Amino acid sequence: MGIGQAFRLSIKSIVSNRMRSFLTMLGMIIGVASVITLTGIMQGATDDTMSQFSELGTNNITVAITNTGSRHVEVDDMYNIVDENPTIFKAVTPNVNAGYTVKNGVNSVDTSVIGVGEDYLDINQLKMTTGRFIQYSDIKTRNNVCVIGTYIRDELYDGNVNIGDSIKINSQLYTVIGILEESGDSEQGSGDDRILIPYSNAARMANIADISSFTFSAIDTELVEAGEKILDDYIYSVMKDKDLFQISSLTQLLDMVEEMMGVLTGVLNGIAGISLLVAGIGIMNIMLVSVVERTKEIGIRKSLGAKKKDIMRQFVIEAAMISSIGGIIGIILGSIGSIQLGNLFKISAVPSAGSIILAFTVSATIGIAFGYMPANKAAKLNPIDALRSE
């Protein structure tokens, strides 16, 4: 008997036992669909999380220093580090962060005022809608200029501000030279709720001698670690105490998130894998019942000249077909499911080709593996006993 004939027989048998075949497949359908949906959603969630993190600046290294009276780090030294390591660092900006009341006429709002360097915009991947950003000359001359977020624009100017308009920051008169592009729906406490001024101005306003916070940006995420090392060496040489400064980047966090997602994906896949295994056992169970039920048929076939391998092939192919049809239906449902659930959770969940191939291979393999034992039992039946059974 050829393979083609065995396939036709299997299809016939599956179709003539529709309900039972479907119920047997159900385990496989659910198993495969859950593998595909879960991996799709986990992949989508991971990708989304990663891209959100990279918006925060995965290339950035933050340095926080507790300056003391005798030891402190100079802003110029930080700029020198960037200049001396052009293959690692792209830029640096001091950060002087404080909360002040800002006013335009009678309108007033409490916001965070950040003293920054001229590269702050690039380092934090921000954009301007209008005007210009703070320049080196503004910093040198302590020019009273500021760049405002959209929340400030809406609160103080009712959304209508012109370059050159004045603003009072902590009772000092400043000129608006630019507006940041909206990044957080213009809400209070978001990235739009801030005003940027030259760090030299901010340091004086806060009455601090030495700036304690810097953000460096590495040329590439891969270079972040090397950058951290250089900074650590230098700052340690100045501060002589590890507890007086802290260097951090998102890479550790990123690694942690990646690892967490990986563990979660593993656990979910493990659960899905167990359901596939259970589906396989279900198929084996049904095939065993089927062998008993079809003992007479097996006897007839054997008496007419069917060899062991003919009977074997018939049952193995039937089991493999049940599980792979279940697998295919599972893949379709899983793909639809991951896209639908992705839309529901606002995650860009897409079933991966890898998980589809894996799911199909696993389902067909399970069919063959779990069909083998019942098929072998059928093939070994004695034709006389088989013929005698009813």
Added chain:
Amino acid sequence: MDNASTPLIELIDIYKIYKMGNTEVRANNGISLKIYDGEFVAIVGKSGSGKSTIMNIIGALDVPTEGQYILKGQDVSKMKDDDLAAVRNKTIGFIFQQYNLLTKVNILENVELPLIYSGMSKKDRKEIAMNALEKVGIADKWKNHPNQLSGGQQQRVSIARALAGSPSLILADEPTGALDSRTSREVLDFLQTLNSEGNTIVLITHDQSIAMEAKRVVKIHDGQIVFDGAVEEYKETIEHGHRAGI
């Protein structure tokens, strides 16, 4: 009987011994038998006489514990399962009491079965199976499933299936056992026609009157042959026995 030629079937001192716990059951206790091409032999015996066991051995469904079975010059008695399957497929056409048709496929596909296992092409086996159905006069119903047919019709399908592989031997096990007397008659007439066309037939039955339809009768009792001769001779022994009994 042409004793000079090689027999189609040669059983040489066949023993079939089943072990039931500590006791041995000798289903066949030294059976020797030769059957030649073109013969119509009835093997008759009561239930438990060992006739089913000898049928299983002749049909290559089982092998003897001891002794030799030569079928068409091949020693079948020591064969493995798959070789026995090939012998059944190519040499023997079975007709069973319960027809033993597959209920889930149509009768054409039933008749095709032995041809599928012999590896014949789809086109050839369709043609041969249709011819076989034609021969038993049921070709117009080829699309029907067995359960849509009467008992007599089903037995005709099983005869067609036995004929399809053009076997050297047709082995009929109580072929009329499940049929009424009229359809029994039809089947027996058909077997006789097949024999007159040159087919070798071995008929297994418990019924003396059915055995009379053959040309030669072999009577089995307690696992041994107690009579082997022409049907006329067998009739005489029975009548004699009756007279003696009276």
